[in-house]
Amino acid sequence: MAEIEITFHNKISIRTQAQIFIESTLVSTGVVDPGETCILLAESGRYDIYLKSVVTGWELARKLDSEASIVTLSQHKGRYVIS
Numbered sequence: 001m002a003e004i005e006i007t008f009h010n011k012i013s014i015r016t017q018a019q020i021f022i023e024s025t026l027v028s029t030g031v032v033d034p035g036e037t038c039i040l041l042a043e044s045g046r047y048d049i050y051l052k053s054v055v056t057g058w059e060l061a062r063k064l065d066s067e068a069s070i071v072t073l074s075q076h077k078g079r080y081v082i083s
Contacts, residue, residue: 015054
């Protein structure tokens with residue numbers, strides 16, 4: 001299966017770990033500092049993305065069953081939002 005690139009933009013002030021899962025298998029992971037971008041690889045098709053704080057390990061946000069090639073984590077009214 002062909003791999004696709006998923007561009008992750010971290011627009012919050014927390015160092016973030018991004019994890020890409022297909023079904024229950026971890027296929028890609030990366031750590032992104034505030035204001036930075038990283039490229040994650042996944043098989044083409046749908047995937048789940050989980051975003052966690054590197055310091056605490058707490059989940060900040062998640063998006064299930066996504067096909068997006070660009071993912072941005074931002075903060076809106078005190079909540080973390082994936083777009």
